[in-house]
Amino acid sequence: MAPTSCSLCRDAKAILKRPKTGQQICKDCFFFVFETEVHHTITEAELFKSGDRVAIGASGGKGKTTAVIWPDMLIVLMADSTVLAYVMKTLNDRYNYGLELFLLSIDEGITGYRDDSLETVKRNQQQYDMPLKILSYDELYGWTMDAIVEQIGKKNNCTFCGVFRRQALDRGANSLNVDHIVTGHNADDIAETVLMNIMRGDIARLGRCTLICTQGEDTIKRSKPFKYAYEKEIVMYAYFKKLDYFSTECIYSPDAYRGHARTFLKDLEAARPSAIIDIIHSGEAFEVKEEIKAAQKAQQTCKRCGYMSSNDLCKACTLLEGLERGMASSVITDRARKKMDAMGPTPENLRTIPLFRSTPTITVEMPSQS
C-alpha cells in the first residue's frame, strides 16, 4: 500500500493520526499545529503582556505523574508540565512574548514518588535555563503527605493534597513575585472536571472550570495554555521530540470517584475522539444562572492566614487545624468542621500557615552558568 501523504502539507509522508482531528499528518506539521494551537489559545485569551513574570507549575495533577527521560538525563515531572515548559519557552522565543519564565515545583513529601523527581527537576532548570523554586508542604504546613496519610489513612488524602497544593503554588508564586502561574492542565483534565462537577453538583467549580484564566481577589492569575490540547498529543509531542517517557501513579491516589469519571471519559473518547473537546464546548456554552450565583457565598479572606476563602477560615487552615488537633478525618465537610468547633476553642499554640503575602523570601535557585 502506498504511504499516505500528510493531509496538511500534502507532501511529506504521514506518520501519525492526530487524536484531536483524526487527520493523518507528518511530524513537522504535527509540531507546527500543536505549537500554533497553543499560541492561538494564548493570544486569543490575551493571557500575557510583555514583561510579565510567569511561573510554570511543575506539578498540579490529580495523583497522576508522568516521568520524562530526556536524551541524556532523567527529568521527572508531570509530562504535561514538562512539555508546557518546553512549549512556553519555544513560543516565548518565537513570538517575542517578552515573558520572564520560572519553574515552580511543589514537594508534597511523598517518599518514593516525589523525592527522586525533585532532584531531576533541579537539573531540569539548566535544560530550560529558567530559575527554579521548590516549596514543600513540610516547609509551609509542617506536614508531609507521608505524615498526613499516616494520621488519616488513604481515604480523603487527595482532599488534603489538592487544597494544600493549590495554596502552595500561590504562595510559591508569590515569593517569586510573578504575575501569572501557568499549569499543564490539558483538555482531558478539563473535560473530566466538567463531568465531575456536574456529577457531584459543584456549581461554583462548574462555573469556572472551563475558564482559561482564573484569578481570585488576592491571588495571582492562573492559566491553562494546554486547555485545548489532548493528553495523547502532549505525550506524542514529548515522544517525537525524542523524549522517552514513563508513567507512575501516586501511591496515595485512591480517588475512586475521579477514577470512575476518568474511565468514563476514556470510553467516550474511544467511541468518538471529539468527545473531549465536545465536553469542553458544552462547559463553555453554559453558565450558572444569575439567581444561583447570587445565593453563593461571597469571597473573603481567611482570618488566620489571609488567603482567599468563602468562610472565616480557608480550607487549608481548617484541614491543618484538624491535623494538629488529631481530628483530621472529621474536617472534610462543613458539618464536621462545626462538630470540631463544638468540641472546644482552637488551642493557642496551634501551628498555623504563615500569613499570605508576608512569607519570608525564599532563595530561588538560578541555573548555573557553566
Add this chain to the structure above:
Amino acid sequence: MKFRKALEPSVNASAGTSKRPRLKASGNLCLGFSGGLGSSILLDIVHNTYFSSRPPLDDSGKPRGGTNHPRNASVWPSCSVCYVEVCGAFAGMRDQTEDIRSVIQRYPSFDFVPLRIEDAFDDSWWTMVSGSSSIPQISLELGKEGLIADGLYVASRVTGLTPVEALRSYLSSLPTQTAISSAVQNLTRVLILYTAYSRGSSHLLFGTSLTSLSISLLSSISQGGGYAIHEELQEEWAPVTATGSRLSGALRVVRPLGDVTAKECAVYAWWSDIAVVGRDKQRRAILGIAGLTKDFVVGLEKDYPSTVSTIARTCEKLEPKDAPSGQCRLCQRPMQSGIQEWKGRISIRSFSDDKLAADLTHLPSSSRDSLDTNSTPSELPPSLALTNFLCYSCHTTLTSRSSRGLKRSVPDVSSAAPLPTWVADRGGGLNKVPEEEMHDIVAEFLIDN
C-alpha cells in the same frame, strides 16, 4: 404528587395572579410514546388524572351544567399519543406498531398517531404537518470514504429515493455509532414535535424518568449539546419560517416524570399492573455515547446513589451563555453563534486559512517549500453549505469521525446523504423567500412615494 407538581405549573399559558389557578391549556395534549417504562406510566397517569373522570350527566345524558361549565371543562380538549416506529432504520428489527396500538386501545380517550421514522424523509408527511407544498429532496455531498464531507455542501443532484432508502442512506453516511444513535433520537423527536404542533397541541409530554433524564443530560453534554441543556429539561418549540421568524403558538415540551427515578417507575408499574411493551434489544447495541453514559450512570448509582438526582439538579441551575443566533436546521433547537470560528481556532485542519499565513513562516523550510495553500477545495458559496445553519452538536454528529472507523451494517444506496424534509424546506438558504415575506423584512426601510 411529583407528577402533578412537575406538570401543572406549565399547563396554563400564563402564570396569572391566582395562587391556585384553574388549569386550562390553550390547546390539545400530545404524549410521546416509546413503549418503554416511563412512557407507559405517563400514559396511565395522564389518563387517570385528566381524562378518566366523567362529569355527572343530566337526564338527557349530557354533562350537567353544560359542557362549558367549569366543572365539566377538561384541561385539554383532546389527547393524542404519538409513536414513532424505528424498525425502518435497522434491518431485521421487528415492527412493534400493532403491539403499541393494543396498549393504547385500553385508553379510549386517546387518539393513536402512529408514525414511522422514515416519515422524516417523506414528502407527503411533511406536506401534511406543515401545509407546505411538495419540496425537492436535498442531499449532502459525501467524501471519498462514503461519509459526509466536512464542509457539509449540499449536493446538486436530486436523489429520488424512497423514504426508507433515504433514511438508510442518511444513517449509513454518518461517521460513528454515536452519530447514528443521536440521529435516530433527533429524527424521532422532531417527527413528534411537528406532528404535535400540526394537531393543535399546546403541550407535549415525554415519560422521561429522573434516571433517563440524567443520562440524556450527561450524554448531551458529552456530545457538545451544552448550549441546549435547558431544552433537554424543558422547552418551548415552534416551527421557524424561511425568514427565521417563529410561528405563533409555541408547543411546551414537558417531562413530568423528571422527579421520579426509574426504580420508582418500575414499582409504580408493578403495583398498577401497567403493561410495558419495551424496546427492541437490537437498537440497544448501537447506542455509542448514549449507551456508554447509561451504563456509567446506572453503574455509578450503585455506589453513589445520589448521582442521578445530582446530575439533573445541577443542570437545572445552568443556562446558555449567549442569546441564540437562530434555530438549528436539523434538531430544531436554539443555535449558538460562532461555532465554526471556535472549531477553527482550537484545531488547525487546513493550511489554507488566511489567519495562518503569518504562522506558516515558522514551519520548517522543507515543509514550507512544498506547501500549496490552495490545494484544499475552495469553499462553495454560503448558500450551498449547511455548516452555518447547524448547532455544534449536529455539526459534530455529521462530521466527527471515529478513530476505529465505522462498522457498517447498511450498504450504501446513494453517493449523497439525503436530509430530512424539514431541512430541505429551509435547506441552507436554498429556498426562495416569498415576496410578501421579503417585503415584511425590509418594510421599515422602504420609503412610500
